[in-house]
Amino acid sequence: MSKPRVVAIVPAAGVGSRMQADRPKQYLKINGKTILEHTIDSLISHPLIDSVIVAISKDDVFFETLGLHRKPVSVIEGGKERADSVLNGILQLNDTDWALVHDAARPCVDERDITNLMQVIDDTSVTGGILATPVRDTMKRLNATLSSDDKNIIAHTEERVGLWHALTPQLFPADLLRKALNEGLAKGENITDEASAMELAGYKVAMINGSPANIKVTHPADLPLASFYLQQKCTVR
Structure with a gap:
């Protein structure tokens, strides 16, 4: 059987307010290129990724200046939340495709990690997977009963064994991810990433x-x- 098509979806409709810049963080430059360009280049160059879909804000005035129309990149309108942008991207896919969702602001993703993640396509014991790293630092839980005027007081120390930092890309069958996102949003669940x-x-x-x-x-x-x-x-390259 032939391998299913893998399409990368990059939700890039956010404003990145914590960066305190004059533009969304994905359009800030690092080493002569915007963060978004670095991210897209990493995905496009991977031999197992068929195409890339970027979801941008309807008010975006920066994307067109990048000249990315010369590359195999499709642009769609994003949504209010990340999940909405991802869903808009999945609507462009076939049910037999796999959706590889990657943060616009993760420009340093390694090609070997993407290749390793792709192995879940052939693993019948799971329904997709994500890149992640084990927690190395001591983790503290704040006292949630304190008011916003109180100092940050530790409630207790969390056991870090078994805790991992979720990264992207995250890779799932397009049809199942679409259903899971729609169901989660309909129930009002807190969906922070595709894996959730x-x-x-x-x-x-x-x-x-x-x-x-x-x-x-x-x-x-x-x-x-x-x-x-x-x-x-x-x-290294």
């Missing part, structure tokens, strides 16, 4: 150990770190 929707729908999701360099650029302090990782990535 699949988990709520009762599916088994694999975690594939990925590189800790696959950071999400969220705060200004992340920019020089991402620049370093991208330079290292180019050196």
